[in-house]
Amino acid sequence: xxxxxxxxxxxxxxxxxxxxxxxxxxxxxxxxxxxxxxxxxxxxxxxxxxxxxxxxxxxxxxxxxxxxxxxxxxxxxxxxxxxxxxxxxxxxxxxxxxxxxxxxxxxxxxxxxxxxxxxxxxxxxxxxxxxxxxxxxxxxxxxxxxxxxxxxxxxxxxxxxxxxxxxxxxxxxxxxxxxxxxxxxxxxxxxxxxxxxxxxxxxxxxxxxxxxxxxxxxxxxxxxxxxx
Amino acid sequence: xxxxxxxxxxxxxxxxxxxxxxxxxxxxxxxxxxxxxxxxxxxxxxxxxxxxxxxxxxxxxxxxxxxxxxxxxxxxxxxxxxxxxxxxxxxxxxxxxxxxxxxxxxxxxxxxxxxxxxxxxxxxxxxxxxxxxxxxxxxxxxxxxxxxxxxxxxxxxxxxxxxxxxxxxxxxxxxxxxxxxxxxxxxxxxxxxxxxxxxxxxxxxxxxxxxxxxxxxxxxxxxxxxxx
DNA sequence: GTCTATAGCCTGATAGAC
DNA sequence: GTCTATCAGGCTATAGAC
Numbered sequence: 001x002x003x004x005x006x007x008x009x010x011x012x013x014x015x016x017x018x019x020x021x022x023x024x025x026x027x028x029x030x031x032x033x034x035x036x037x038x039x040x041x042x043x044x045x046x047x048x049x050x051x052x053x054x055x056x057x058x059x060x061x062x063x064x065x066x067x068x069x070x071x072x073x074x075x076x077x078x079x080x081x082x083x084x085x086x087x088x089x090x091x092x093x094x095x096x097x098x099x100x101x102x103x104x105x106x107x108x109x110x111x112x113x114x115x116x117x118x119x120x121x122x123x124x125x126x127x128x129x130x131x132x133x134x135x136x137x138x139x140x141x142x143x144x145x146x147x148x149x150x151x152x153x154x155x156x157x158x159x160x161x162x163x164x165x166x167x168x169x170x171x172x173x174x175x176x177x178x179x180x181x182x183x184x185x186x187x188x189x190x191x192x193x194x195x196x197x198x199x200x201x202x203x204x205x206x207x208x209x210x211x212x213x214x215x216x217x218x219x220x221x222x223x224x225x226x227x228x
Numbered sequence: 229x230x231x232x233x234x235x236x237x238x239x240x241x242x243x244x245x246x247x248x249x250x251x252x253x254x255x256x257x258x259x260x261x262x263x264x265x266x267x268x269x270x271x272x273x274x275x276x277x278x279x280x281x282x283x284x285x286x287x288x289x290x291x292x293x294x295x296x297x298x299x300x301x302x303x304x305x306x307x308x309x310x311x312x313x314x315x316x317x318x319x320x321x322x323x324x325x326x327x328x329x330x331x332x333x334x335x336x337x338x339x340x341x342x343x344x345x346x347x348x349x350x351x352x353x354x355x356x357x358x359x360x361x362x363x364x365x366x367x368x369x370x371x372x373x374x375x376x377x378x379x380x381x382x383x384x385x386x387x388x389x390x391x392x393x394x395x396x397x398x399x400x401x402x403x404x405x406x407x408x409x410x411x412x413x414x415x416x417x418x419x420x421x422x423x424x425x426x427x428x429x430x431x432x433x434x435x436x437x438x439x440x441x442x443x444x445x446x447x448x449x450x451x452x453x454x455x456x
Numbered sequence: 457g458t459c460t461a462t463a464g465c466c467t468g469a470t471a472g473a474c
Numbered sequence: 475g476t477c478t479a480t481c482a483g484g485c486t487a488t489a490g491a492c
Contacts, residue, residue, distance in 0.1 A: 023475095042357050044272030049467060057476075060470075064475055069468070124415050127355045129270050172412070172426055173434065180408020184400070187352050198400055206401065209441035251457095277485060285458075288488080292457055297486070 027065050030055065031079060034072055038118035043127045048072070070131055073122065078137035080119035085140040087112045089147060099160040102151035103207050106178050110203065111194040113182050120186075124179060145171055165214040173213075177206050255293050258283065259307060262300055266346035271355045276300070298359050301350065306365035308347035313368040315340045317375060327388040330379035331435050334406050338431065339422040341410050348414070352407060373399055393442040401441075405434050 033054045038046050048069050052059040066072045091108030095101040113120040121127055148171050155161040164170070181199050189197040261282045266274050276297050280287040294300045319336030323329045341348040349355055376399050383389040392398070409427050417425040 040357060042272040042355055044270040044355065045357075047467065048469090058478080059468080060478090061476060063469075121353070121355065124411060125349070125353055125355070126415050126418065127270050127272065127349070127353070129268060129273075169430060169433075172430060173437065176405070176408035176412055176427065176430075176434070178408075179411045180404035180406075183352060183407045183411045184404055187354050190354065199404065202397060202400060202404075205397075206404070209401065209437065212443075213437035213440045215440075275485065276487090286460080287486080288460090289458060291487075 023065070027075070030062065030065055030072070031076055034076060035116075035118055038076075038122070043118050043121045043125075046072070073128060073131045074134050074137050076119060077122055077133050080116065080123050081137060081140035083116075084109065084112055084123070085144055085147075088144065092147060092151060098151060098155040098158045099207075099211065102148065102155060102174070103204075105147065105151065106174060106207070107194075107203060110178050110182055110200065113178075114185060114194045114200070117186055120182065124182075148174060159216055161211060162214040162216050170214065174210060177210060181206065251293070255303070258290065258293055258300070259304055262304060263344075263346055266304075266350070271346050271349045271353075274300070301356060301359045302362050302365050304347060305350055305361050308344065308351050309365060309368040311344075312337065312340055312351070313372055313375075316372065320375060320379060326379060326383040326386045327435075327439065330376065330383065330402070331432075333375065333379065334402060334435070335422075335431060338406050338410055338428065341406075342413060342422045342428070345414055348410065352410075376402060387444055389439060390442040390444050398442065402438060405438060409434065 030051060033051050034046055036054070037050050041047070041050070046069070048062050049059045051072075052062050055062075066075065088105045088109045092101045092105040095104035113124075145168075149166075149168075152161065152170055153166045156163055156166040181203055184199040185192065185194075185197060189199065192200070194200045258279060261279050262274055264282070265278050269275070269278070274297070276290050277287045279300075280290050283290075294303065316333045316337045320329045320333040323332035341352075373396075377394070377396075380389065380398055380402075381394045384391055384394040409431055412427040413420065413422075413425060417427065420428070422428045
């Protein structure tokens, strides 16, 4: 590595990369520890000093990575949104388009949220009044709506749902269902994972309930059959 | 009041009543102030010292009314459950039986929960891991299920819903709907009351969605019409 | 039932040496 | 990027005088 030998004052790109990578690893570790602390003490019980203690450094060292406690909250919020979006996107991509894809995506969403409870609380329950998510941290949720809307449109096109299902309102409905299931599960069955217990196990039936509310008009069915 | 004159060492019943009443007023005041603090600092941000400050006493005085911070949480939880139940019961009593009563009760429930956000969070989101509700504090929620179940049974009997609606599962579904709407509203529209905004305004349609999932069987309808 | 005093913790954040 | 030292508070809870 010639660039390393030239100067220690102006390190070459590899060196910068390595430092940046190490720094990024520490940042991720801080966020992981912060998640553990929130699990034990509550989202609002996160403290920078406790994170430092578990990381094995003194509290002031944390400030080299985050300018404030609120910045840690925002990084947690942002990372949560990104991961959550990615998990749902992946599940949708692996399933059939239309209603099956929507169901698979929402179930993956619920599964991830239950497996990441404190982050889910930070994202959906706003338990820290003094923390307001930044615009950047919030951005992935817009893409979330787009993905769900696309599956709804496919389902309508495929004749699985009535035309009203291709709407903003239907997106609100499905997100209300998933948040409702999630909230009930987290409050009443704090130790059960997705699929166990009274609430999350009814999710498939809730999706059938949703589908029943958007019936395909008889005329449309007849027209469809006529075309074939 | 003769009993008052007899002795100051063993005060008569009126005196005891008055003291007990005064004490109860102070307890209620502490709970009201605690609710304000939770609104501003988060449910997990409630502090006994801040309550004392606003009440105009020193922190140790609070211990004459509550043995610990957790006892305050439990009293808040209990009072919330009782009020919430009473509001729903009243709304159901004033409405028609069956599906209309169920809808009225749930809407009253949602309205109360949105108007009492920190209490609702304490009751449904468990944001304080170190606090576990006592059995007594939890009791009213059993009666809640009974009331909802009764309206569902009436609705089935009246031919408004299919027979599967008279079930524990259906109770879970309606509570999931209300908690979902509530969670979405509180997270995304923290300043809007019930009926305003994207989420709570769709509640009537969500109830229609629920009804559509429990259709009355055609045979049952024919039989009904035949009887008439 | 109120207070003072205090024990024994905790916190977020900053200054400045190394 | 790490540390020590420190500021300027905060907290729950108890002891004991009045």
